[in-house]
Amino acid sequence: MSRMNGDQGLMMHWAFDEGSGVSTLESVSQVRDEIQSVFNQAAFTEWSGPQWRQGVSGSGLLFDGYSTAIVHPVHEEETGGGHNPLSALSIGVWVAPRSYDLGHEGKLTAIVNRHNMKRKQGYLLGLFRHGSWSFQVGLEGGEWKELWSPDGYELPKNEWSYVNAVFDGNGGELKLYLNGSEIASTDLPRGSSIAEASGTELLIGKNNHSSLLAGVFSLQMFSGILDELKIYNRALSAEEVAASYWQVLDSGHGGARPQVPYEEIRLDRTPLLSDRHRPQYHVSPPAHWMNEPHAPVYFDGQYHLFYQHNPLGPFFYHIHWGHWVSKDLVHWRDLPVALAPDKDQLAPDGIWSGSATYDADGLPVLFFTAGNDSASPNQSVALARSTYAQDGDPDLVQWIKHPEPLIVQKKGMGAFGDFRDPFVWKDEDGWYALVGSGIEGGGGAALAFESQDMLNWTYKGSFFEADIQQFPYLGPIWELPVFLPLGSDKQGVSKYLLLVSPVGKGADVEVYYWIGQLDKHNLSFLPDQEEPQLIDVGDFHFTGPSGMVDPKTGRNIIFTIAQGDRTSELEYQAGWAHNGGLPLSVYLREDGRLGIEPVQELQSLRGEKRLSFRDKSLAEANDLLKAVQGDMLEIQLELERGSARQLGIKVRCTPDGEEETLLYYDFNEAMLLVDRTKTTLHPGERCRGVQGGKLELPGENLKLHIYLDRSMVEAYANGLKSLTTRVYPSRKDALGLEIWGDGEPLIKSMEIWNMQSIW
Template sequence: MNQRPDNRGPMMYWPFNEGAGASALEYVSQVRDEIQYVFKQAKFTEPCDPLWRKSALGGGLSFDGYSTYISHSFQEEDPAGTSQYRSAISIGVWVAPRSYEVGDDGKLSAIVNRHNKEQRQGYLLGMYRHGSWSFQVGLEGGEWKEIWSPDGYELPKYEWSYVNAVFDGNQGEMKLFLNGRKIASTGLPRGSRLTEATSTNLLIGKNNHSSQLAKVFSLHMFSGIMEELKIYPRALSEDEVAASYQLVLDSTCEGVHPSLKYDEIKLDRTPLLADRHRPQYHVSPPAHWMNEPHAPIYFDGQYHLFYQHNPHGPFFHQIHWGHWVSEDLVHWRDLPVALAPEKDELAPDGIWSGSATYDADGLPVLFFTAGNDSASPNQSVALARSTYSRDKDPDLVHWVKHPEPLIVQKKGIGLFGDFRDPFVWKDDDGWYALVGSGIEGEGGAALAFSSQDMLNWTYKGPFFKADIEKFPYLGPIWELPVFLPLGSDKQGVNKHLLLVSPVGEGADVEVFYWIGQLDKQNLMFIPDQEEPQLIDVGDFHFTGPSGMVDPKTGRKIVFTIAQGDRTSELEYQSGWAHNGGLPLSVYLREDGRLGIEPIQELESLRGEKQLSLRDKSLSEANVLLQDVQGDMLEIRLEMEPGSAKQFGIKIRRTPDGEEETLLYYDLNHSMLLVDRSKTTLHPGEKCGGTQGGNLELHGENLKLHMYLDRSMVEAYANGLKSLTTRVYPSRRDALGIQIWGDGSLTVKSMEVWDMQSIW
């Protein structure tokens, strides 16, 4: 038999103290509400229940920010749901936000709501931009009333806050309380009554009228932990709110405000470790969206790498700087978000790509693109400093933004409105910056700036620009310029590497490069040859470059995003989008060409060696390969063509060949190619067709160094080119390997290792 609320107690109460399971008890009615969560019916990983968290409060339900919510329906006889008008209502809840939404369409990320703003009905308690929060109600007579948190009373991320909202129609007042104290009130006509939205369910963690992104993702959802949600049919007094807060402190926290450790609230990568398509030895966020990794830097024995990240879900929105740290460039640890949009005049609308360097004292600094939609242009170059000390912040977790932008684009400097992705380096003469932009009517460009103090910058002109008439695929805009020293060639001439990523109409969105010389006096780049080259020929899977000179080894290392090549529907179902490529060492070869190799440290991930062979024919090699299989492998292969004009290797192959991916070399056309026409039978996956590009071997055997990591395929050919692609087989037995050729050939050598997860 259902319990009924008394006049003093809550009419609805979710303790969220279950600690496990896929439902939450509404204590008053004794109804168990199903918790919606994407991995309850997982498509690509092991099914699991929603995530619960233990903390100083005892525990709580973790909301992932895009799929976790509760819908509570009402029985006909339930007075909590059937009353058409209310003279009073109070809500109390403990919340710990993980991130904030941008506030699309002026809507709140709902904590709890049963409302229809258009019809001026119901109530909504939720969060908005930068941690502000609001309580909103529809009144009898068709008025919609809102009360907002004042400045300075935002809900902090990664911390517990006790939130109370009170509607008192009889006294004509709405009030907000934070941690037991009243922080805001607003007047109403005495005798006001709340009009219930009786035609809709009560939702926890999701807005009743959320906006849609890509027709798949519901925005305005809560991200973080929630506990002890109570809704009262009366107006709580200030003393009652204060007493309820103090009761929790006294009973669970020895009289002090409860603390929350980062590990208790951080995004959890555990559900994704079993995802059969998610790479496990490539760097990735714990969950959700990333695009390019950037700002690599080595400091105090550790490598730091940042990345563009949406902590709210696996879709592009509200970009932050995620953060990893590593001692070996292979095994990475997740750290808290380093930079996020804040309520300031600098970057309230996005923290976009940038780079890292050192200040005059040798401490790391971050240069980033500050997004501010109220400014024109909405992009400028900004700076953040670390709070580092060995005992205070050894992992460089905390960063403080310089309050004003350092470089603001003026008309006449580049393509106005496109000004982003600063790449900054330091030498004995000062600091230098390249900013991605374009030249009106001419094409993409990297713009050059210099500074003597890292704060005041002088524009020096275009560092290098495209000839869009000759090379239209270089596009009207360049993003993510990277400039690295390569050392001296055989003639003793000092050479450098310039990388750019074209975007805009007509652009081929790949990583193009030139080798050339630096004219330091004029701060210009002079390429050895006009036509750009590609590092990778895999067609849009190797993008978003960043780079560094490793102070530990002197190597020049390039990082990239490995694009995921999936639909929004599949990214919703999988809970993640994109990952980093393997770190790539680039160098100047004896023949003057650019050499590329995966970093040697990756050998530390090798497990059992499945195969080692030499000087075998195609058929002999395939007999030995019959029992070799896996989706996390390293393969080294050298092939000498006999009569074969096309030859290579089939990977992720089912025993019957129904699904397979063929990576091969076309000798007649000097091309490295991948054929994905049989990669997957899954009707929703996009991967297919044949991609590739030019690779001149000049009579050498084909030497492939390949890495398979579930959906990732990276092949490095003769130290000259890479081919990065994606594969999403539908069949779980797509694990086989087979040598292929259209004629006779010799497998000069082949080694296959299992690879281990870095997580």
């Protein structure tokens, strides 16, 4: 509407037409408001500031969900004049949400607010769980009034909606409008006024009284794009609201609702590509939080991998299923969130870990842990199907949940209340599922189920449980069971691999495994030896296992999360938390042990070969290494012990040795170790101390295959063990390498390549 006929009583207007920069103009007062954003400071990456996007008219402002907000200084004329209460208020704004908040503590995600609910003062327009929305006001006289959107009028994600809220104190009405039409109203006492929320700031995108998580993260912050926010000190009529809506449609969009291209609203990894600690050839979400990757599946020439994801920020909260796709297990593309909590009785509170398999027609299906806090237990096993049969989309972007849970835990079925992370596979006889749980009064367990039709499941009892008295570090609950066929040993016996992740009191949260046999009749596992083994001997940096049999190559491939090892404060500043580990091929060796190696496809990332030599002394090798620096490298190294008791390589070294990380092997103790006592000078980083574990190498040379990727350090030793750790050097010149030993070893061979980003 033009100012002449429609903007009478306009108190505030943000057009968000700047398109760049860290401030936005409130055009009535001509005040420039600062836009808060974590990337205004950019502690670890290049400065980028807040993100601007295409709006309904000109540009709009993208709010990241955890750090973007606007504080506007309030003037007298914007409160009704001095201490005079507002007898009328209208708010109009174009809203394109990217994600919804969980609704923690019942609080609204604020679009715009200046309120104090405890004192019953001010006003609040905001979103709630699953897209419902509300306008709330505190009235003079001490009453708090709320008007909510009716069912069916939720604000859709990734789409523009025009939202209006009207408070008419004289007329005694509160109204909501969606896309120009009234959808809800409630009566007020005639002559009502909004009580002045004195001492309270006007905030856009942030709740005046947001909940605090981990002492750092403000919840109830808006995620998505806002445009054309107007606030009036009068009650707009229905005709004015409709005219305002149609003016935008007619003036710039040919009478149609404006669209939001996915590229405009999706999480953007670009600001993080220059983060000096963020891995560039490990799979990661575009931004914000992930925990375990899971549900790998191969279909129609592409690998799909999903992951636990909070799209609102780099903190654990309101978990969705993120989604990547790849043709080679190395170069991944970001796809839209595959599964999100919805307004239903299946999984309103979280889409937690699971797995993928194929249905009777060979189409991929997802099994997930459905989070429903109104149920007991709040975890059940659920199913989602791809829309591929209808749309033929090879990226499998769309998934439809089966409306009911498939497996619900009953008393006597494992440790009641802990029942999650289904691992499902199919063979010629049907479908089988393992679910992570425990035994009441005992230790962790994987529970077994079978089905003939993938929908109706029969409980078969415990698949495997270990002796918690003998192995207390295996804990009371197991998560993320993974079961893979390893083929036949030298005697022709079929062997299998079982992986679990123990949690709970006394648990050492690492990835433990057994090799053994399958008793298919009883659907149980018989380990070759009772004591579990570790794949990785780093300290809590190789966790959250998932796995698949690759139909393309027949390999068993394991995926993990590489935990970030940072404080919440640093994750806030960085804008991301965690990434995936490199995909590993696991197999049964001739000697009966489990072999592990990164997938061969990673060689496609090799750039320039920086160094290659054979049979050098320690001094000669280190002289050659002076020419090599980098934080994205692949290193292959074979060391002959000689007289050395300890032998290894320093990585991420500063020229003066002030910062360095030492990977080494102790021959006397048969231990693979990392020393991080000098990794960083940054006082807030956690990477400290010496970690490692057992690795028997009787009479063998030490063969290390090392991947450096900014903060990631992975060392694979003799195809038997890995050591995954994290490093966050404070100095930008921590890029050097040095072979280290306490005797006179022989460097049998060494090759180093630059590695390329997958993004």
